[in-house]
Amino acid sequence: MDHTNHVRLNDSEFTEALLNGAPIYGPDDDNLGTISEVYGDGADTTVVVDVGGFLGIGAKPVELRAKDLDLMRGEDGVVHGHTRWTKDQLKDLPEYTPRNIP
Numbered sequence: 001m002d003h004t005n006h007v008r009l010n011d012s013e014f015t016e017a018l019l020n021g022a023p024i025y026g027p028d029d030d031n032l033g034t035i036s037e038v039y040g041d042g043a044d045t046t047v048v049v050d051v052g053g054f055l056g057i058g059a060k061p062v063e064l065r066a067k068d069l070d071l072m073r074g075e076d077g078v079v080h081g082h083t084r085w086t087k088d089q090l091k092d093l094p095e096y097t098p099r100n101i102p
Helices: 087-091
Strands: 023-025 031-039 046-051 060-065 070-073 079-082
Touching (some): 031 087, 046 087, 060 087
Parallel strands (some): 023 079
Antiparallel strands (some): 023 031, 031 046
């Protein structure tokens, strides 16, 4: 996938409305998973990426800092992310545990 003409998101665009459901691609442009949860906004945003699985079954949720992903808007306007990590490297991360937020 050629990202040359894709517009990188800035920190102020790291919002749940924009990032939730965004696909995440790896170094070989393989689809690693999707963003399923977003916490915070701006530079301190963290996201939960459901890695692997099929239709959400068998996926492993992992938490990442949004600024550690290359989040961008494609020529079609759809937001997606790119990472240097492989699927196996993401699956080696600790499994995300849901937060208890009142």
